[in-house]
Amino acid sequence: MSFSAAAPSDDEVNAARLDPARLQAVCDTGLLDTPAEESFDRLTRLAARLLEVPAAFVSLVDAGRDFYKSAIGFGEPLASERQLQGRTFCHYALL
Secondary structure, eight states: OOOOOOOOOHHHHHHHHTOHHHHHHHHHTTOTTOOOOHHHHHHHHHHHHHHTOSOEEEEEEOSSEEEEEEEESOOTTHHHHOEEESOOHHHHHTO
């Protein structure tokens, strides 16, 4: 048995990404553009270890980018810039 679902359209992804209530909730966390914190890094390392994966992250998606509050196992430029612009996997996770 196989599962096949149609990929979401650009309009669906953009609607989720730009949803005003979601954007307000992201802003309300107060986490955007904050420094790395060991407590988040500990959880990210734990997730990578438990899932037996080489990399893990905690991201917040605002209207124009993904901000990585914590990222383990990624190289540059993500390791130091802590953000990506453009379409990412995180946009699909919003759906």
